[in-house]
Amino acid sequence: MKKFCYVCGKEQDTKIITKEEVSIIRGEEIKSESHIRICSFCKEELFDEELDEENIQRTYYIYRKKYEILSQDEIKEVREQYGLSQRLFAKLLNIR
Numbered sequence: 010m011k012k013f014c015y016v017c018g019k020e021q022d023t024k025i026i027t028k029e030e031v032s033i034i035r036g037e038e039i040k041s042e043s044h045i046r047i048c049s050f051c052k053e054e055l056f057d058e059e060l061d062e063e064n065i066q067r068t069y070y071i072y073r074k075k076y077e078i079l080s081q082d083e084i085k086e087v088r089e090q091y092g093l094s095q096r097l098f099a100k101l102l103n104i105r
């Protein structure tokens with residue numbers, strides 16, 4: 010895909026690279042693989058709205074996953090504290 014590169018000052022072939030980036034979501038560091046479009050000629054990172062949107066979605070997905078894992082651990086802790094069976098506890102919380 011050709012895009013205007015502001016460094017080269019003209020339309021250039023571009024390619025997409027994968028780079029690990031760290032974002033902060035509500036004070037939490039979230040590492041995610043971002044897809045970034047670069048100029049094939051000078052390697053400058055070029056803004057791509059579509060890829061940028063995907064990167065944000067991916068980061069939030071990782072954040073949600075992480076948060077769910079944490080809360081599941083907390084649930085397990087409470088369950089064990091009261092010696093409830095998993096089935097009974099799920100019934101109490103109305104989880105299937």
Ligand SMILES: [Zn+2]
Pocket residue numbers: 014015016017018021048049050051052053
């Ligand atoms: Zn360029």
